[in-house]
Amino acid sequence: MLRATTTATGVESPAGLARLLDAHAYLADDGLATACFLALRMRRPLFLEGEAGVGKTELAKCLAAVLGAPLIRLQCYEGLDAAHALYDWDFARQLLHLKAAEAAGAADAARLEGELYDRRFLIARPLLAALETQPSVLLVDEIDRGDDEFEAFLLETLSDYAISVPELGTIRAQTPPVVVVTSNRTREVHDALKRRCIYHWLEHPSFDREVAILLRRLPHCGQNLAAQVATVAGRLRSADLVKPPGIAETLDWTEALLTLGARDLDPDLAAASLGALLKHREDQASVLRDGLLRHG
Known part of the structure; x- marks a missing residue:
């Protein structure tokens, strides 16, 4: 079924997928396009690992747009359990039904309980919703923030693409969802989960690719400003910062500069808009002190 979906959208090769992603303003390099293409054709989850802000979540959004499928997102966090990811019973509606049945004089207790x-x-929580929605793209975002127990449960679910509801039986996906799992590597994800996936590490973009992304996503940004911003971003990623900027922050900073009327990387405007690029007070102070905003 996934093969039919990719063929229907014209995805016959990694290069073809890259072109379709480009149409949705996502510039994937050869390695990422190939990993994504293989995940689709081999019906395997795509495991994307890399620092925050390099485009992992955005890829899932654009992939959903390419496939014409809804994006169903499961945001992982510490303490996330199966109940919050799978399903829950609507107790309020059940109670209303019970009261209505009693008011109508229902006498068959077993039938009413059923x-x-x-x-x-x-x-339906995200995992069940993804299995019941055809087609769909399931984004399991920041799996590294979840617990080991949830990771093991997710592995079991992705093995069969089925969920057991004791009161209803097994609900199985007629068409397995396209699955994208992301990790910022705040902890190591178990090999058992990775083995089921097509793995790809997302690097920060090269200078040329970052310029291309800025120009693609922000059409009003000129070549000169894009090059200057990319130069500063590359320098900051090699500096000793608490949180170096990803492409997401670079886009935000460039948009902030454009909003302030910048056409070049004016030092005063760069400093004034630094909150769009760096999210730690220590990083901002270090960058301003060491003059790292220069673009020359």
């Missing part, structure tokens, strides 16, 4: 666990009272 009605309370009908599919209409089941609230």
Whole structure:
């Protein structure tokens, strides 16, 4: 089914997928386009790892747009468990149904109890929603923020693309969702999960690619400003900062500069808009002290 989906959208090669992503303003290099293409054709989850802000989540959004499928996002966090990721029962609606049945004089207790666990009272959380929606793109975002137990549960779910609901039975995906798993590598993700996936590490973009991204995403940005911003961004990534800027922050900073009327990287405007680029007070102070905003 995934093969039919990719063929229908004209994706016959990594280069073809890269062109389709480009049409949605995402510039994928050869390595990323190939990993994404293989994940689609081999029906395997795509595991994207890299520092925050390098475009992992954005790729999932653009991939959903390319495939014409809804994006269903599961944001991971410490303490996330199966109940929050799978499904929940709508207790309020169940109670209303129970009261309505009692008011109508329903006497069959067993039948009434069975009605309370009908599919209409089941609230689908992201994993169940992705299995029931065809086609769909499931984004499991920042899996490294979740617990080991949830990681093991996710592995089991992705192995069969099926979920067991005790009251209803097994719900299985007719068409498995396209799955994108991301990690900022705040901790190591277990090899068992990675083995099921096509793995790709996203680097910060090269100077030329970052300039191309800025020009593609911000049409009002001139070549000169884009080159100056990319120069500063590259310098900051090699500096000793708490959180070096990713492409997401570079885009925000460039947009802030354009909003302030900049056509070149004016030092005063660069300093005034630094909050769009750096999110730690120590980093801002270090950059201003060491004169790292110069573009020459």
